[in-house]
Amino acid sequence: MSIWRVGYVEVRSLDLDRDVQFWRDVVGLVETARDNGKVYFKCWDEQDHHSLILKQDTRAGLERVAFKVESAQDLDHYRQKLDAAGVEAAYIPSDVARGPAIRFPIPSGQTVELYAQMEKVGNGMPRVNPFTPWPKDMTWNRMSPPRVDHLSLPAAD
Numbered sequence: 001m002s003i004w005r006v007g008y009v010e011v012r013s014l015d016l017d018r019d020v021q022f023w024r025d026v027v028g029l030v031e032t033a034r035d036n037g038k039v040y041f042k043c044w045d046e047q048d049h050h051s052l053i054l055k056q057d058t059r060a061g062l063e064r065v066a067f068k069v070e071s072a073q074d075l076d077h078y079r080q081k082l083d084a085a086g087v088e089a090a091y092i093p094s095d096v097a098r099g100p101a102i103r104f105p106i107p108s109g110q111t112v113e114l115y116a117q118m119e120k121v122g123n124g125m126p127r128v129n130p131f132t133p134w135p136k137d138m139t140w141n142r143m144s145p146p147r148v149d150h151l152s153l154p155a156a157d
Contacts, residue, residue, distance in 0.1 A: 028142030
């Protein structure tokens with residue numbers, strides 16, 4: 001049983017068009033989908049479908065953070081641990097490119113999800129000995145992070 005890494009975050013946006021432009025054109029994320037008022041992005045070197053979801057909302061802020069676990073069986077294990085600790089966790093069905101997950105609230109007001117499967121979309125690089133370690137069409141006048149692997153989750157206590 002293990003939690004592998006930060007999988008994705010969902011951020012509430014007051015102006016979705018403006019924020020899409022920022023994350024795409026300034027930060028350099030790759031848009032992978034749009035669905036029901038949400039826009040999905042990934043970093044250029046990530047294999048999974050998305051690592052950021054922007055959601056149109058009436059308030060700004062971090063909605064949820066999701067962590068990828070090793071296997072689907074881990075979801076049952078962590079659900080039992082959460083139940084034993086008195087944390088109400090719910091199974092949620094598959095969503096855009098992501099398999100089933102468990103979701104639970106945290107004291108800071110956000111939601112945490114644990115999931116095991118996400119659709120792979122690749123990073124545009126060949127699988128064997130690329131000539132360069134980044135895509136040829138890479139635009140270097142942006143931040144262009146290769147992956148999401150850290151986040152700060154401030155809380156009052």
